[in-house]
Amino acid sequence: MSSNKYFKHEGPWSDANDPLMCSDTGDWRTKRPIVDKDKCIFCGFCAIYCPIQVMEMIEESYFSPDLGFCKGCGICAKECPKNAISMMPEGDFKK
Amino acid sequence: MTQKKKDNLTKVMDYLKHEDPFSKGVAFCPGCGLELLIRFIPQVLGNDIVITGTPSCSAPVLLGQNNQTWHKLSYFGTLMTGAAANATGLARYYRKAGIENTVVCFNGDGTAADIGFGNLSGAAERNEPFIYICYDNEGYMNTGIQKSGTTPFGATTTTTPLGSASKGKNLRRMNLALKMAMHKIPYAATATLSDLDDLAKKLLKAKEAKKRGFAFLHVFAPCTTGWGFAPENTIEVCRRAVKTNYFPLWEAVNGKIRMTKTVKKPKPVTTYTELIKKFAHLSEEDLQILQDDVDYEYCMLGGLSVLEGECQLPVSSED
Ligand code: SF4
Numbered sequence: 001m002s003s004n005k006y007f008k009h010e011g012p013w014s015d016a017n018d019p020l021m022c023s024d025t026g027d028w029r030t031k032r033p034i035v036d037k038d039k040c041i042f043c044g045f046c047a048i049y050c051p052i053q054v055m056e057m058i059e060e061s062y063f064s065p066d067l068g069f070c071k072g073c074g075i076c077a078k079e080c081p082k083n084a085i086s087m088m089p090e091g092d093f094k095k
Numbered sequence: 096m097t098q099k100k101k102d103n104l105t106k107v108m109d110y111l112k113h114e115d116p117f118s119k120g121v122a123f124c125p126g127c128g129l130e131l132l133i134r135f136i137p138q139v140l141g142n143d144i145v146i147t148g149t150p151s152c153s154a155p156v157l158l159g160q161n162n163q164t165w166h167k168l169s170y171f172g173t174l175m176t177g178a179a180a181n182a183t184g185l186a187r188y189y190r191k192a193g194i195e196n197t198v199v200c201f202n203g204d205g206t207a208a209d210i211g212f213g214n215l216s217g218a219a220e221r222n223e224p225f226i227y228i229c230y231d232n233e234g235y236m237n238t239g240i241q242k243s244g245t246t247p248f249g250a251t252t253t254t255t256p257l258g259s260a261s262k263g264k265n266l267r268r269m270n271l272a273l274k275m276a277m278h279k280i281p282y283a284a285t286a287t288l289s290d291l292d293d294l295a296k297k298l299l300k301a302k303e304a305k306k307r308g309f310a311f312l313h314v315f316a317p318c319t320t321g322w323g324f325a326p327e328n329t330i331e332v333c334r335r336a337v338k339t340n341y342f343p344l345w346e347a348v349n350g351k352i353r354m355t356k357t358v359k360k361p362k363p364v365t366t367y368t369e370l371i372k373k374f375a376h377l378s379e380e381d382l383q384i385l386q387d388d389v390d391y392e393y394c395m396l397g398g399l400s401v402l403e404g405e406c407q408l409p410v411s412s413e414d
C-alpha cells in the first residue's frame with residue numbers, strides 16, 4: 001500500500017500545499033562563490049556537498065549557486081577538485 | 096572549452112532519487128553538517144518517510160514555526176527522554192493499520208547517547224521496526240554547547256571549559272555505535288558526510304533491515320559553531336576523522352562487524368585536531384591520550400570484525 005496520501009494533510013498546521021517557510025539566507029553571505037565555467041569538469045562534488053543543496057546544474061555543462069539562498073560557507077570552493085570556484089568578498093558586488 | 100561529459104558526474108548523484116523536501120532558506124548555520132545530512136536523507140529514502148525527533152538543532156527546522164513548516168515531510172516532535180519509545184508507537188501504529196512506510200527517529204547525540212539512551216536500548220532490544228539515526232556533533236549544541244557522552248577527551252565545551260580548574264573534558268568519549276551493534280540488531284552502522292556514497296548505501300540498507308527490525312545509524316556531523324572550525328572545512332573535518340581512524344566507518348549485521356572503509360596508513364590524530372579550536376589548548380600528553388583512545392577503539396573494532404570468522408563457540412563435552 002502506498003503511503004504518501006496519508007500524510008499530505010494532517011491538519012491546517014501541516015498542509016503540504018501551503019507555501020513553505022523560507023528565509024533569505026543569501027543575506028547572510030559574506031563571501032560569494034564564483035564558478036569558472038571553463039575549469040569546471042562537471043563532477044558535481046560542489047552540488048552534493050553543499051549543505052543547502054543550492055548548486056544548480058546549468059545546461060548539463062557546469063554548476064552555479066542559487067545566490068538567493070547560498071550562505072557563503074565556502075564548502076563548494078574547498079571541495080572542488082579543479083579549484084574552479086573562488087570565494088569573493090560580498091562587498092565587491094554591492095553597488 | 097572541452098566537451099563536458101555526463102559520466103564525470105559523481106556516483107553519489109545516482110542515489111539522489113527524490114526531491115529535497117526542504118525549502119531553500121532554512122535556519123541552520125552556514126557550513127552546518129546537520130543541514131547536509133537532513134537534506135540528504137529524504138533524497139535517498141524518499142519523501143514519504145515519517146521523521147520523529149526531539150528538541151535539538153534539528154527541531155526548529157523540522158518542527159516549523161507558528162502554523163507554517165520548512166519542509167514537506169511528516170514530523171512528530173517528542174521529548175528527549177522518550178524519543179525511541181515514541182518512534183516505537185508510530186511504527187507499531189503503521190504496522191497495525193497496514194500502512195507501509197519508514198519511521199526515522201532522528202536525534203542528536205544528547206538524546207541518543209545520554210538522555211534517551213535507555214529507551215533507545217529498549218527499542219533495539221525489542222527489535223522495533225524503525226530506523227534510528229543519531230547525528231553526532233559531540234555535544235548539546237542547540238542549548239549552548241554543553242558536553243555529552245560522545246564529546247571526546249580534552250574538548251572544550253561550556254560545561255568543560257578551559258580555565259584554571261578544567262582543561263576540557265577529562266573523560267574519554269563513549270562509543271555509542273558499538274554499544275548499539277552489541278544489541279545484535281539487524282543493522283547498525285557508522286557514516287559521515289565526506290563519504291556520501293557510503294552513507295547512501297547504509298541508509299538504503301537500514302531501510303531494508305527495518306523490515307527485520309531495528310536499524311541504527313551513527314552519523315558524524317561536525318558543528319562549525321560549537322567546535323570552532325571554518326565553515327568551509329566541514330567536509331574536510333569528516334574526511335580527516337575517517338583518515339585518522341578517529342571515526343572509522345563500519346557496519347554490523349546482526350552484530351557481525353565489518354569495516355566498510357579501511358584506512359591503509361592512518362594519519363596521527365593531530366591532523367584532525369589541528370583544524371578544530373576545541374582541541375587547540377591540548378598539550379602533547381593530552382593529544383597522546385586522545386590518540387591512545389582512538390587506537391584503543393580501532394583495535395577493539397578490528398578485533399571484533401575478525402572475531403566472527405575465527406571464534407569457535409565452546410563445545411559442551413557432555414554430548
Ligand atoms: S566541484 Fe568544481 S569541477 Fe566539479 S562540478 Fe563543481 S565547480 Fe565543476
Ligand code: SF4
Pocket residue numbers: 033049050051052053054055065066069070071072073074075076077
Ligand atoms: S558557498 Fe556554501 S552554501 Fe553557497 S553554494 Fe557553496 S557550499 Fe553551497
